Amino acid sequence: MNCRFIYTLLGLGVTLCLITYSGHVAGCCLYLYMTLLFLLLMLEAGVTTDVFFNQDWEEDFPVEPTESFNKFEDFVRSNFEFCKWIGLSVVFIQVWGLCVVSAVLLEAVGPYQNYESDDNIDPESMPLLKK
Missing domain, CATH: 1.20.5 (Single alpha-helices involved in coiled-coils or other helix-helix interfaces)
Incomplete structure (x- = not known):
């Protein structure tokens, strides 16, 4: 029995867990978390674009001998x-x-990230763009 679909979902789940774990553990270097999240979103966007624009998108996937994909397609x-x-x-x-x-x-x-003043004006009320 070929379980490529289950292994693919398991791999995606483990990848998501690792990305989430890196975001929680390594709070000091969130750039790695953001990079991994960005790459995952770009992969998702690429697959979605391929399915949307390619008329023969089903040929990109390998043939499944169990015909479970056809059952899933009928359900959808x-x-x-x-x-x-x-x-x-x-x-x-x-x-x-x-x-x-x-x-x-x-x-x-933002432009006022190091704003320190003794004025009574809050940085939130300052304009967003510097003059």
């Missing part, structure tokens, strides 16, 4: 609306997370 076709909303929810959550990470990075490298 019969529950297309549900699967569509699940997929859109996952994409929305990823885009939202990317926006939050970008906002945190922009706040960290």
Whole structure:
């Protein structure tokens, strides 16, 4: 029995766990965590782009002798609306997370990151762009 699908999902799960673990353990060097997360998102975007633009995307995958992929394909076709909303929810959550990470990075490298003054003006009320 060929279990490539199970091993692929297991490998992706272990990779996600290692990326998450590196983000929690190595808080001082979050660049490694961000790099691994960025590479994983680029891999996902590449596979999604290949499936979306390539008409013969099923030929990119090896032939499965157990025909489990056909059962999965039939399930997705019969529950297309549900699967569509699940997929859109996952994409929305990823885009939202990317926006939050970008906002945190922009706040960290903002123009007033070392702002120290005895004025009564908060740095939050200062303009975002320097004059």
